[in-house]
Amino acid sequence: MPVVDAMNRRILQLLVDDGRMTHNEIAAKLKRSPSTVRDRIKRMEDDGIILGYFAVVNNERMGLKVDAILFANLRPGVPPEDLRKLKGVEEVKEVLQVTGPRRIMVRLQARDATSLEQAISAKVVPLGLEDVELRMVTSSANRLPG
Numbered sequence: 292m293p294v295v296d297a298m299n300r301r302i303l304q305l306l307v308d309d310g311r312m313t314h315n316e317i318a319a320k321l322k323r324s325p326s327t328v329r330d331r332i333k334r335m336e337d338d339g340i341i342l343g344y345f346a347v348v349n350n351e352r353m354g355l356k357v358d359a360i361l362f363a364n365l366r367p368g369v370p371p372e373d374l375r376k377l378k379g380v381e382e383v384k385e386v387l388q389v390t391g392p393r394r395i396m397v398r399l400q401a402r403d404a405t406s407l408e409q410a411i412s413a414k415v416v417p418l419g420l421e422d423v424e425l426r427m428v429t430s431s432a433n434r435l436p437g
Contacts (some may be wrong), residue, residue, distance in 0.1 A: 293334075293335070293339075293340060295335075295340060299340075299414050301321055301334060302335075303329055303425075305317050305320060305321075306344075307404065310344045310345070314329045314332065317332075325394055336365045350400055356402060357400065357407045358397055358398075358399070358400050358401060358427070359398075359400075359407055359426060360396060360397070360399070360426045360427035360430060361395075361396070361397040361399060361415065361424070361425050361426075362395065362396055362397075362424045363393055363413065363416075363421065363422055364390075364391035364394055364395060364421055364422045365394070365395065365419050365421040366420065366421045371388070373418065374386055375390070377418055378412045378420035380415055381410075382401050382410040382414070382415075383397055383398070383399055383415065384400055385397070386400045393422060395420065397415065399411070411423070411425065418422040424425070
């Protein structure tokens with residue numbers, strides 16, 4: 292099991308805040324050499340601590356104005372592996388197994404309420420979900436200023 296010391300935690304926080312930050316920029320902030328930072332990042336990548344880098348997309352600018360979370364259960368007889376099929380649905384952004392009365396959580400995004408409703412009834416529920424509860428996201432800390 293890799294050990295993550297205080298320096299690695301600081302590097303990770305800087306990368307989480309800005310994944311495009313260069314080794315030189317991180318080194319300057321931490322008062323370390325760029326080669327030390329580069330080596331530590333490489334080691335964390337090799338150890339599977341850093342899994343990758345990605346872009347944060349403004350979904351509203353992409354026309355996806357409706358964000359919702361669907362809670363549901365699998366119909367009896369549907370194998371849990373079938374949950375992977377949900378990832379093939381364009382509107383599905385995330386699928387999680389959770390605790391509670393409804394064991395599946397699906398994060399969805401769509402252009403509008405009508406297309407969300409159509410996706411759920413035509414593409415999501417037929418993949419083996421029942422006891423569906425839908426909640427609309429009204430705000431997100433990711434979208435708040437500051």
